[in-house]
Amino acid sequence: MRHLMSPLDFTVQELERLFDLAGDMEQHMDRYAHICEGKKLATCFYEPSTRTRLSFEAAMLNLGGQVLGFSDADSSSASKGESVSDTIRVISCYADICAMRHPKEGAPMVAASRSKIPVINAGDGGHQHPTQTLTDLLTIRSLKGRLSDLTIGLCGDLKFGRTVHSLIHALSRYDNIRFLFISPEELRIPSYMTEMLREKGIDYEEVIRLEDCIGSLDLLYMTRVQRERFFNEEDYVRLKDFYILDKEKLSLASPDMLILHPLPRVNEISVEVDEDPRAVYFRQAQYGVYVRMALICTLLGLNPEQETIVSYQGGNAC
Numbered sequence: 001m002r003h004l005m006s007p008l009d010f011t012v013q014e015l016e017r018l019f020d021l022a023g024d025m026e027q028h029m030d031r032y033a034h035i036c037e038g039k040k041l042a043t044c045f046y047e048p049s050t051r052t053r054l055s056f057e058a059a060m061l062n063l064g065g066q067v068l069g070f071s072d073a074d075s076s077s078a079s080k081g082e083s084v085s086d087t088i089r090v091i092s093c094y095a096d097i098c099a100m101r102h103p104k105e106g107a108p109m110v111a112a113s114r115s116k117i118p119v120i121n122a123g124d125g126g127h128q129h130p131t132q133t134l135t136d137l138l139t140i141r142s143l144k145g146r147l148s149d150l151t152i153g154l155c156g157d158l159k160f161g162r163t164v165h166s167l168i169h170a171l172s173r174y175d176n177i178r179f180l181f182i183s184p185e186e187l188r189i190p191s192y193m194t195e196m197l198r199e200k201g202i203d204y205e206e207v208i209r210l211e212d213c214i215g216s217l218d219l220l221y222m223t224r225v226q227r228e229r230f231f232n233e234e235d236y237v238r239l240k241d242f243y244i245l246d247k248e249k250l251s252l253a254s255p256d257m258l259i260l261h262p263l264p265r266v267n268e269i270s271v272e273v274d275e276d277p278r279a280v281y282f283r284q285a286q287y288g289v290y291v292r293m294a295l296i297c298t299l300l301g302l303n304p305e306q307e308t309i310v311s312y313q314g315g316n317a318c
């Protein structure tokens, strides 16, 4: 049995297979419409979500499976003081696979260590968000045609943004990647991330002004300032509109630069940018469904066409 806690849990070759499967699912949705019949996905979300939870649920429904779960901690027994370990042991009796989001870093990992079914980390605090990263990689691979030889600007809240941390880890395994970290001083990328890049010999630069570097980017990954992880509201208010990508700034970018955003957007991308062909964040959200379909099948060992990454011998195993 295998879980997904970090994007590095899959090798680059396994990711290639996963993305090929996601691509096939996009093209031939009907072929996969019954593959998860009789299987259940539990979505255990202790933190708000729209895209991640609903795209997991849409993915399972597209595969012919069923879904159950909760969408906030207050409506689960966590509000009565139940531990994540106990919750997952019980959910192992009801479902075949679980996607879990939690405000505490490492909580899905604790759950995985006690679980009898595959657990997918759907975001843990400011730490990791591997399925958003799979979505991002599939989007880049599909629309750019490659995951190597790229200059990537990550802009906004690089301190608390878990999607940023996961994406950097994942992209650092590809050749000739250069990162530009665009953030205000207070929201700089954590030093453990830059140390990791230095150790691996990966080129990066930290800049404050988006206008100074937008012209050199192949990809611009915008992020929202993560209000819920701030210790005081004043700091949030001061920093929330530090970056606003508008038409004027975009005029400095290359005609084939892609703009990604994990969403939700607040003010960091002006709505006038949505019509620009370089703005692909809504398509990115669609890729999130295909990649989660491929992930569910892979972790359940239900990939009919390709060599399976794991072989999970189904059944609720409480």
Ligand code: NCD
Pocket (backbone or CB within 6 Å): 051, 052, 123, 129, 132, 162, 163, 223, 224, 262, 263, 264
């Ligand atoms: C992201 C998250 O939850 O970390 N959203 C998502 O899953 N698409 C980004 C965010 O909330 O800013």
